[in-house]
Amino acid sequence: MTPTDTALQAIHAGIDEVNEQLDPAARLPKAATTPLLGPGSPLDSLGLITFLAAVESHLRQTAGVRLPLATDDRLYAEPSPLATVSDFATFVAQLLESRR
Amino acid sequence: MNPSRDLQVLLVADFTADGFGALLRQGDEGPRIIPTVTGMAEAIPTLMQPPAAPGGQAWNAALVWVRPGTALPSLAGTCPAQDASERLPDEVAAWADILRRLAERIPRILVVGWSPDPAWLDSGVLSGGGGPTGALRLMEAQVLLSRSLAGVSNLTLLDPAPWIQSAGEEAWVASLWYLAKVPYGPKVFRAARSSVLRQLRRLDGSGPIKLIIVDLDDTLWGGTLGEVGWEGLRVGGHDAVGEAHADFQRSLAALRRRGALLAIASRNDESQAIEALRRHPEMPLRPEDFAAWRINWEDKAANVAALLAELNLGPQSALFLDNDPAQRDRVRGAFPDLLVPEWPDDPLQYPTTLARLQVFDPGPGTSEDAARTTLYAQRRAADSGRETFASLEAWIASLETEVTFEPLQPASRTRALQLLNKTNQMNLRTRRLTDPELTAWLEHPGREWWTVRVRDRFGDAGLCGILGLARTGAPGCLELEIADFVLSCRVMGRGIEEAMAAWATERAAVLGCGRTCAQPVPTERNGPCLAFWSERSGFRPLPEDPGIFHHTGNQPRPRPAGICCLPVALPPP
Numbered sequence: 001m002t003p004t005d006t007a008l009q010a011i012h013a014g015i016d017e018v019n020e021q022l023d024p025a026a027r028l029p030k031a032a033t034t035p036l037l038g039p040g041s042p043l044d045s046l047g048l049i050t051f052l053a054a055v056e057s058h059l060r061q062t063a064g065v066r067l068p069l070a071t072d073d074r075l076y077a078e079p080s081p082l083a084t085v086s087d088f089a090t091f092v093a094q095l096l097e098s099r100r
Numbered sequence: 101m102n103p104s105r106d107l108q109v110l111l112v113a114d115f116t117a118d119g120f121g122a123l124l125r126q127g128d129e130g131p132r133i134i135p136t137v138t139g140m141a142e143a144i145p146t147l148m149q150p151p152a153a154p155g156g157q158a159w160n161a162a163l164v165w166v167r168p169g170t171a172l173p174s175l176a177g178t179c180p181a182q183d184a185s186e187r188l189p190d191e192v193a194a195w196a197d198i199l200r201r202l203a204e205r206i207p208r209i210l211v212v213g214w215s216p217d218p219a220w221l222d223s224g225v226l227s228g229g230g231g232p233t234g235a236l237r238l239m240e241a242q243v244l245l246s247r248s249l250a251g252v253s254n255l256t257l258l259d260p261a262p263w264i265q266s267a268g269e270e271a272w273v274a275s276l277w278y279l280a281k282v283p284y285g286p287k288v289f290r291a292a293r294s295s296v297l298r299q300l301r302r303l304d305g306s307g308p309i310k311l312i313i314v315d316l317d318d319t320l321w322g323g324t325l326g327e328v329g330w331e332g333l334r335v336g337g338h339d340a341v342g343e344a345h346a347d348f349q350r351s352l353a354a355l356r357r358r359g360a361l362l363a364i365a366s367r368n369d370e371s372q373a374i375e376a377l378r379r380h381p382e383m384p385l386r387p388e389d390f391a392a393w394r395i396n397w398e399d400k401a402a403n404v405a406a407l408l409a410e411l412n413l414g415p416q417s418a419l420f421l422d423n424d425p426a427q428r429d430r431v432r433g434a435f436p437d438l439l440v441p442e443w444p445d446d447p448l449q450y451p452t453t454l455a456r457l458q459v460f461d462p463g464p465g466t467s468e469d470a471a472r473t474t475l476y477a478q479r480r481a482a483d484s485g486r487e488t489f490a491s492l493e494a495w496i497a498s499l500e501t502e503v504t505f506e507p508l509q510p511a512s513r514t515r516a517l518q519l520l521n522k523t524n525q526m527n528l529r530t531r532r533l534t535d536p537e538l539t540a541w542l543e544h545p546g547r548e549w550w551t552v553r554v555r556d557r558f559g560d561a562g563l564c565g566i567l568g569l570a571r572t573g574a575p576g577c578l579e580l581e582i583a584d585f586v587l588s589c590r591v592m593g594r595g596i597e598e599a600m601a602a603w604a605t606e607r608a609a610v611l612g613c614g615r616t617c618a619q620p621v622p623t624e625r626n627g628p629c630l631a632f633w634s635e636r637s638g639f640r641p642l643p644e645d646p647g648i649f650h651h652t653g654n655q656p657r658p659r660p661a662g663i664c665c666l667p668v669a670l671p672p673p
Contacts, residue, residue: 017286021122046118049280053273057285070275 003100007092010058011085017054018047030085037075037082048082055092067095107160107300108153110206111135114143114170116281120289124296133300135163140281143170147198150205161208161300164199167283168214168238171195175241179221180234192241196248199255209255210299212292214238215264218272256299262456263291298458309360309439309459311413312352313404315422316366316373316395317589320385321345322447324589325368325376326525326625336382341447348450349384355460356389361411364393365403365420367593369627397593397628399492400427401434419459423447425558426594430495496595497662499556503599504666505567508549513538515563516551519586524625526592526632528585528618546571549584550607552600554591564588567600571611580608582618585629592628598660601637605656615652617642 001009012030019027026042028034035041036051043051052070059065069075069092075082081091111121121135136154138146143166153159169176172191174184203209215238216223222233232240242257249255264271267287276282317324322334322341334342335349356362362385366373373395377387392410394403400422408415415438420431423443432440444453508516513535521532533541541547552565568584582604587597601618608616618639620630633639638657639649651657659665 020126020286020290021119023126046116046280046282049276050119050282050286053276054286056275057270057273068275070279 003093003096004089006059006063006096007089008085009062010055010092011089013058014051014054015085018043018051021047021050032084032086032089034085035083036085036088037080059092059096063096065096065099067092067099106132106134108157109133109135109300110146110150110153110159110162111137111165112143112146112162113138113140113165114167115140115165115283117165119282119286120165120292123289123293133297144198147202150202159206161210162202162206163210163212163296164202165212167217168241169217171214172241175234175237180237184234184237185232188237188241189244192244193248196245199249200252203252203255207254208300209252210258210296211249211255212258212260213242215260258292258295258299260288260292263288263295266291295458301459309417309419311361311363311391311407311411311418312355313363313365313407313418313420314352315424315427316364316368316376318423318447319421319443320349320364321376321380321383324525325372326589326628327522330372330376330380333376333380335380336384342382344448344450346382346384348447348454351451351454353384353389358460360460361391361413362389363407363411364390364395365400365407365422366393366395367397367400367589367628368395369625370395372625397631399430399593401430401492401495404431404435404438419457421454424590426499426556429498429558433495433498493662496660499558499594499662500664501554501556501594501596501662502664502666503596504553504555505550505603506553508542508551512551512563516549516566519563519588520566520584523586523588524623525589525628526585526587526597527623527626527629528582528633529621530623530626531584544570547583550603552587552596554596561588561591564591565596565600567604569604569607571613573613578611578613580604580611580613580616582616585618595660595663597632598636598638599663599665601639601651602657602659603665605651608651609654609656614654615650617648617650619648 015028015030015034022028022042028036028042036043037048041048049070052075056067056069059067074091079087081087109124111117111124113120117137117140121137124133124135134154136151147164150159150162172188172195174180174187174191199209199211216235220234222228222230222235225233226236226239227233246257249257264284267285270285270287272283273285276285314320317326322345323332325333334345336342336346352362364373370393373393374387377383377385377390392407394406396403404418404420408418415435418435419439419441420428420435421441421443422428422431423445428440428443431438439457439459441453441457444450506512517533517535517538520527524530538549542549547568547570550567550569551563552567554561554564564587566584566586567582570581570583571578572581573579585597585600585604587600604618605616608614616639618633618637620626620633622630633649634641637649639651642648642650
């Protein structure tokens with residue numbers, strides 16, 4: 001599995017996690033253009049941390065990698081890697097690649 | 101379970117519980133929860149002075165989840181205070197007082213018990229050279245709290261240990277705590293949700309479970325009674341599966357002593373089943389432990405209805421346990437309010453699965469509770485025969501059963517012979533053949549064997565039946581004798597027997613036979629087969645010999661509705 005595939009799998013797991021707490025109408029689709037942060041995202045700060053913690057957990061369990069995403073300040077820079085699912089997958093994949 | 105109303109629940113926590121509140125709101129089992137979550141800094145003031153419920157309604161319940169350091173200041177921090185032992189009793193008493201007053205204002209209170217803080221020093225140790233650790237002091241406080249609240253009948257202390265255990269290393273997620281003040285990982289909250297919803301289920305008017313209806317074969321005991329006899333059942337003994345079944349029965353016996361009623365709904369021969377309960381030396385449960393039973397070859401939902409009527413209980417008070425997913429589906433569909441949990445395939449999981457249901461009244465029970473089964477046995481009511489369930493035909497159709505008839509293939513020969521030689525209950529003549537004997541039998545002209553494969557929406561059951569056919573008689577008055585009619589007990593009673601009988605008549609028509617005959621040979625165990633031929637096959641007994649059932653004429657028997665038989669058209673001879 002490529003780093004991008006691994007990253008996407010973990011991101012989708014994170015989306016599943018937060019969707020469990022959201023009303024059906026507000027749930028995040030697992031699409032490349034889905035916004036994770038900013039005006040288009042239904043995630044509040046708690047939702048975002050829950051999402052990031054779930055991604056960290058999935059990477060730990062499936063790839064054996066500990067990535068401290070929730071405390072990574074780069075996520076809150078402009079432009080943010082959390083702008084879309086695709087952007088975040090690229091960001092995480094680069095981190096995974098650098099750990100090889 | 102279908103929710104009958106919304107429940108206003110006040111969720112008081114000393115941590116960020118919005119996510120947990122959202123989980124409770126999205127839960128799909130039990131009643132619909134409308135949680136109001138307090139701010140984490142407002143836990144104690146809220147408990148002492150609960151706000152009004154939204155929209156002028158009344159609170160139905162409160163869920164209190166406060167960590168030990170908040171409720172018991174001497175246990176705050178990473179190490180208990182030096183004088184914790186002296187201060188704890190007063191701190192516990194004060195906390196109990198707060199909860200007691202809350203219980204006077206809100207009809208149902210659930211309080212999550214305390215669990216050790218993962219940051220506590222001395223984790224994994226209860227006591228040592230330095231005296232008791234925080235974990236041991238917490239246990240002491242828990243016992244004190246439980247005793248203080250013993251008389252508060254509308255308050256339940258929940259044990260978070262199984263939730264935390266189920267989450268393993270994911271129980272505590274550092275980033276969630278330090279960034280959001282969420283003390284547990286999502287797996288803990290999911291497990292908590294299930295427990296809380298089951299407790300709140302009682303507010304639906306359901307109450308705790310009063311009646312447990314169990315199946316027998318591969319549920320109460322290991323094995324199929326009709327195939328192996330009571331001596332062959334796996335209960336107890338030096339056998340992992342037998343031991344698990346025995347533990348499962350002991351748990352049911354304990355529930356019975358606490359006042360639950362036990363009943364049996366099983367497709368079996370009643371006298372054989374009762375004999376098994378009576379005679380098997382390792383059987384923890386005996387016939388007198390059951391308040392009622394329906395052990396026969398009827399529709400299981402009909403039997404459950406009869407049990408409920410006899411015991412004068414509504415379906416919402418009952419629990420149905422059966423290893424067969426098709427039967428669970430049948431009962432679930434007939435009784436939406438009856439609890440039919442998914443049941444594991446592995447009997448080693450039965451005792452813990454029963455324990456995790458958490459739908460029984462806690463506590464040791466009273467002498468009246470223990471006598472309840474006897475009372476019911478003494479005043480059995482007649483079955484009112486109320487039709488409270490969907491039709492059997494509709495259920496059979498919902499299974500999406502597909503039955504495939506194939507001439508015997510080399511690849512299926514071994515399995516077919518196994519089926520012939522081990523099946524007892526749905527076996528026309530119970531003849532046993534070796535491979536050479538089958539070869540010799542098939543060498544005669546006009547004889548053929550068909551295998552029957554079954555699949556439904558629960559999966560592929562594989563090769564489940566055999567039709568052995570023999571053409572006899574002179575041209576112009578040919579007959580087709582059903583020499584073997586065998587069906588696995590796993591798929592009995594779902595219309596497949598009818599499909600096989602109809603298939604035989606279709607084959608007779610293709611072969612130019614004017615009559616199809618079957619002569620069941622009664623044995624101790626093939627009562628279901630005899631019942632099928634006399635009551636459901638559509639064949640009639642010959643006037644000159646009632647032991648032979650026949651279908652005469654050019655028109656085959658119609659295939660049963662709701663079952664797809666393949667091939668659609670029979671191949672020519």
